[in-house]
Amino acid sequence: MRRFTVAVAAVVVLLGVSACQDDLPITPAGSGGYWSTAPQTDDQRWELLRKVRAIDPCALVPRAELAKIDVVSWVEVSKPDSCAARMGSSESGKGTELRWSLFVAPGGFVHHERARTTMMGSITVATVSDLEANPDHQGKLVERNCTASASFPSTAAVMVFATTPLGTEPCPVAEAILPTIIAQLDKEPTHPTSPDTPRTVLLGGDPCAVTDDLGVTPAIVDQREWKCSFRYRDNDIEVRYTYDRELIVVDGEPIFVINGHPGYGDPDATDFFSYNAIVGPVVPSPKPESFLGPNLPVVNVFGRNGAVVEEVLRHAVALFPAA
Numbered sequence: 168m169r170r171f172t173v174a175v176a177a178v179v180v181l182l183g184v185s186a187c188q189d190d191l192p193i194t195p196a197g198s199g200g201y202w203s204t205a206p207q208t209d210d211q212r213w214e215l216l217r218k219v220r221a222i223d224p225c226a227l228v229p230r231a232e233l234a235k236i237d238v239v240s241w242v243e244v245s246k247p248d249s250c251a252a253r254m255g256s257s258e259s260g261k262g263t264e265l266r267w268s269l270f271v272a273p274g275g276f277v278h279h280e281r282a283r284t285t286m287m288g289s290i291t292v293a294t295v296s297d298l299e300a301n302p303d304h305q306g307k308l309v310e311r312n313c314t315a316s317a318s319f320p321s322t323a324a325v326m327v328f329a330t331t332p333l334g335t336e337p338c339p340v341a342e343a344i345l346p347t348i349i350a351q352l353d354k355e356p357t358h359p360t361s362p363d364t365p366r367t368v369l370l371g372g373d374p375c376a377v378t379d380d381l382g383v384t385p386a387i388v389d390q391r392e393w394k395c396s397f398r399y400r401d402n403d404i405e406v407r408y409t410y411d412r413e414l415i416v417v418d419g420e421p422i423f424v425i426n427g428h429p430g431y432g433d434p435d436a437t438d439f440f441s442y443n444a445i446v447g448p449v450v451p452s453p454k455p456e457s458f459l460g461p462n463l464p465v466v467n468v469f470g471r472n473g474a475v476v477e478e479v480l481r482h483a484v485a486l487f488p489a490a
Contacts, residue, residue, distance in 0.1 A: 219271055224248055226361040228252070249268035264330040267326065276291070276293075289320050290319055293315070311331045313336075313341045372408055374408045377406055405468070409464075411465045412457060414459045446484060
């Protein structure tokens with residue numbers, strides 16, 4: 168509770184509200200502990216990836232905090248590292264929507280050139296609204312939006328995207344939620360801490376696990392939280408664990424079925440090949456079903472050689488329990 172209170176004070180300063188010197192935070196949430204330390208070795212960089220993958224993104228903003236904005240309509244896991252919520256009216260252009268994600272940025276987080284930046288202890292906070300980024304959009308928008316980020320010395324980072332109705336300022340909404348995210352991140356809530364996070368076969372998984380079967384060693388510098396990049400049979404390969412819509416994944420008949428999991432691809436592709444396999448049941452959602460179909464847990468493999476892409480996907484799918 169003390170961490171949260173201190174962090175809120177930090178954002179009050181960020182928003183330009185005057186405060187007595189005695190009220191200013193001394194140690195904002197997130198300025199000490201694991202996330203404030205940059206990894207020095209490859210083992211520490213792999214540990215950072217494991218920690219980030221283990222965290223439940225929806226637990227970073229509990230419903231009680233969302234309810235302070237307006238009545239919560241829904242909360243949804245959009246990707247393994249991302250969560251979204253709608254408050255107030257569900258009518259287009261009238262409610263408030265938040266989307267936030269946790270990721271790693273080993274090369275440093277690149278802010279928009281017009282972003283406003285400040286420090287919360289060791290954390291760099293940056294915000295930019297739609298009109299700050301593109302002043303020529305004045306009078307052309309149907310709603311407002313703002314992007315806010317918090318980047319840590321550990322190279323972990325949080326991105327928040329806020330959408331609010333016309334006539335409102337979206338950045339205060341995004342900025343005000345950051346202290347909650349930072350304070351919750353210190354607790355490292357694992358999947359599925361939030362009641363809005365469904366358990367899926369991807370959670371707890373490692374997209375680089377397939378490299379053991381393939382006999383290759385991925386370089387840590389190329390890795391991200393839910394994506395693994397490596398060279399295999401003279402090809403650059405990417406393996407992603409993600410959630411995706413059925414119609415985006417399913418392309419005609421499956422090219423193979425392993426352990427009851429169908430794999431799909433486009434054998435007629437010529438330059439780039441992106442093959443997908445469905446490795447579990449539908450990811451539950453509180454929202455009406457999209458015209459693209461339900462969200463599915465998917466393993467995606469991308470590369471320039473179709474035969475190699477299919478081989479890697481077959482190995483990756485075989486790691487999952489039978490359907």
